[in-house]
Amino acid sequence: MPIRTVFKAQIDHLQILDENGVLDEKLAKDTLTDEQVVFLYEQMNICRHLDEVAFKLQRSGRMGTYPQNKGQEAAALGSGFAARKGKDWLVPCYRENAALFLHGLPMEKILLHWMGDERGNQIPEGVNVTPISIPIGTQMLHATGMAWAFKLRKEDRAVITYFGDGATSEGDFHEAMNFATTLNVPVVFFCQNNQWAISVPREIQMNSETVAQKAIAYGAHAIQVDGNDLFAVYKASKDALSRARSGGGVTLIEAVTYRLGDHTTADDARRYRDEAEVASWRAKDPIIRTRKYLEGKGLWNDTRQQEIEDRAKVIVAEVVRNAEGIESPSIDDIFDYTFETIDPELETQKRTLRTSSLGQKPEQAGLEAERR
Template sequence: MLHWRSLVSALKLAEPPRRASMPVSKVYETSIDRLSILEPDGTFDESLGKGVIPDGDAVKLYEHIMLCRKFDEIAFKLQRSGRMGTYPENRGQEATSLGAAYALESKDWLVTCYRENAGLFWRGLPMEKILLHWMGDERGNQIDSELRVTPLAIPIGTQMLHAVGLAWAYKYQDSSSVSCTFFGDGATSEGDFHEAMNFAANLDIPTLFFCQNNGWAISVPTSIQCSADVLAQRAVAYGMKTIQVDGNDIFAVVKAVRDAAAYMRETSKPAFIEATTYRLGDHTTADDARRYRDAEEVEEWQGRDPVIRLRKYLEQRDLWNQSKQDEMEARAEKTVAEVVKNAEGIEPPVTEDMFDSMYASIPENLKTQRRTLRTSSLGQDPSQLPVRDTART
């Protein structure tokens, strides 16, 4: 009996036929453009920015940003004095949502998270609504549908699915409306982000995914959260038209959003914008960014502040001066003070109202609970009310 080693050595194995080596070829190659028009020192690229924002509108946008910053300042003080709950400052990021809201049409939907005050107020959302929301009053999220603005979305990334659904519905109605959803860099690591992107790309749904990359997902820097060179690369994987913009340059934001909207209306396809920006404050009033951010980093970004940048642009064109600045700041102070008075003076909500906003048609079990609450509220001893047996059988 042959040993297996001898048997193997005795076999003459046929070599596979040689074939010419196949050349390596590229199957896909792309690049991502970055758009910047207005530099931090006020230098303006006329070739790219001419006609993007008329002078009169530029003044209005600047006044609006300053009003929003005053709102931010006072909202922060309300929280610190115990008159409002947790609040996320918008300071430093105002040009992103404001530029988008300005560039889009009133028929388009703004689907936000929680750091887009400037865009929401430009669209017409009363400032009182934002204060009520952070005061814990659900009436802050009861918004006139004519504004085409959704309530604030606190869970990270969930609003992107809603934006795709809205745009899909309007596409079925043969409408030219598009949706624009805002989210931060941290949301690009959520499953909802990829589901929404995949759905919109595969079904050709005109949704603008607007990523406000402020460099930090609370305390996690983008460099740790994502290995890609730029977050816009993630959109390339879904075959989307994409661009990166200087998010503190309102001219670049307006042009990028306007171009994306025109593309979506023409093709019914989605688009992606990554706006690089920075939150100058903490993540929220429950956070202390000094524990994870260097003071030098914050100081560097303060030099890129969208407010300072736009003011330099206006001053260089003799459209703004210190006298106008003083007058505008006084108006902003008065306006926000009136808003706070209105929000704090509103009658407390009726307890029964908490049953009304969950379902389109209230189910029977909640109707029963509401009747029980109503009876109890009228003074009947709750201990005498019938108790439903909820034990499992």
């Protein structure tokens, strides 16, 4: 009996705007208008500035930790722009801030979150964004469940969930893909393959050549896109979202991009990354590429660049003022919002948390004050 091939697969890579800012006009048809590209380019600049300011806030002790989004703005904005504001839902991790802002998340929420203030996770009513997810991969299951609910309720909505290359090694990714595809729910899986999971490079993280091919095992649609190309990301996301909404199936999009900064401010990537690699990706920076394109079309110049940089400074300064100006929560909140009743042991902890002697008897509390 001859051996038959029972399955063959192929992964396509989509690029529309190349590294020199040259557009493939044919592929770009019905994607972004000039006006939209200008708008998204401005958003890139604002988010890049927020990133720089957040980094400095951490270095000067005004923020706990912060994961810069630097270099991944096109992936966030192209996909976020493809989702319908107020209808579709975004279920993020922590490296797609720009998409969340597009959908109405106030910028100070991100700063509050990383300042350790839980109010950063309080998403305003009407903003279809879930709180950013730090436990890697968990949000993909939430997204799948949400999409299942929308399907059962026959609501015209889709969900796009964001995660990194490292997250595709988590069981949650595989469970979410399996549930999503067997139930055929309106969800799009958007992987920002930024080549690194903290200090683990992609080739150590996985033996598969692409992230996208992981979709094939689950019978999902798969595409790899140049993640620093606004047009390609937008097109792939738009197609995937409309397919999801119409019951046409789940898509895994692999956006190939690069984490230009450290993993977070608690990391120093110079210890494990080759400077030549970083430099080669710096040349592919989505801001540089999009600017080249706009300048080539006569839609951008130095004056406009100065204007947007000035505007970004004003916006971000106000965001920082708002985040730092918010009244501190009471130390009692951690107890009062966690426990229904406070037993004597918790009462002790609650009283002594006001000093640095957590858990000690109240009469022992205040030792530090005495020492001082």
